[in-house]
Amino acid sequence: MTEFDRLSLPAIEVKDLSFAWKSGKVALDDCSLSVPRGEFWMLLGTNGSGKSTLLRSIAGLLTPQAGTIEIQGGLGIVFQNPDCQLVMPTVGADIAFGLVAENLTPSQVRHRVTEALNAVNLGELIRRPIYALSGGQKQRVAIAGAIARQIEVILFDEPTALLDPDAQLDLVAQVRELVKSRGLTALWVTHRLEELDYCDGAFLIENGRLVDRGDPQRMRQRLMREIEV
Template identity: 85%
Template sequence: MTESFPLSLPAIEVKDLSFAWKSGQTILNGCSLSVPRGEFWMLLGTNGSGKSTLLRLIAGLLAPQAGSIDIHGGLGIVFQNPDYQLVMPTVGADVAFGLVAELLTISQVQQRVHEALTAVNLADLVRRPIYALSGGQKQRVAIAGAIARQIEVILFDEPTALLDPDAQIDLVARVRELVKIRGLTALWVTHRLEELDYCDGAFLLEHGKLVDRGNPDRIRQRLMREINAQE
């Protein structure tokens, strides 16, 4: 059974986080952010700003040198390249793979898989080989795997980077819908300003520090001014 937390708690809390590589290169320096429960937030910044490193720290894939990270709810991550996390030969088998540790009955597993694939509109492809899927479909299978495990918080590391424009918009719209319908919390790393149309709020990183947060339109305008100034 999923542990419950007070609704007033944010889903993700990062406080005074610092991280540097062994070479001495500082990536994050006193970074703090808070993602409200049940909302879809995006994390933006120029190349080298530290956004992907921050996401990996939140996911527990890296350890910070200082600061704290608190996740209130089960956590999953969807990578830029879904081939890195899809390990089974068919859609249904891959979604079921993450349920092995829960010691569910066969019927319980089948029900979880069906519900998860229905949520991402892939129920008809349960027996489809993974290799026969498009990039956008593979990303949705990865999301279904998190839903099947009843994950409450999902991190997305530039999940549309390898997709064509139509698939990009389809995926971000699908995630927004899942957040609102299922009460999920999502933190989505991106560099595409058009994706800001779908989020509840955004964070802006520069040189390892959070320099702005909140209204997506304000952050979009700030980034556009910076881009225009560099041209």
């Protein structure tokens, strides 16, 4: 496959995915979706609909019983609770830790860390202890870690769930800007309808199956009608 062919493919392609827990409960039922390269898409659904199971399957954290998943480029994930993935004592050290496997020179590591923090507007906090950060800042550090590793596709598992309303919208706006300015692809799980203002498109999952996709405002209207019923 040539580089041109690779770039023409969707960043995420999921086909006929099925997953059941050991109890026998089906979480994904012949589920398929495609996320265009360089776009910001959201995955919607009620609690228990299968959206987090789908995201974790794409991330490789769960192994589906059937179906295929294809990712074009490096893949990273940002969890609901950033404390689950920030492991070093300071901001700069945490991002540098993610680069250990790349055998970079100290100068290259410093450049990657600085550039990634500047991308999320946290350059001045490189020496800040992780414990002294706000929830929104911690999520930005997690995103910076993916940028430093030159990740092309980032999954977000309800990253605003633990943030206050202002921090929620600041984070989703930051991700939209990164997608547009850096050519990243993002798939973001949420149940907050106001976040749909920032994405290019949305998927709706019910009972483990994809039931709708497309314009985020049309999706918002559909969900609001369902809530009113």
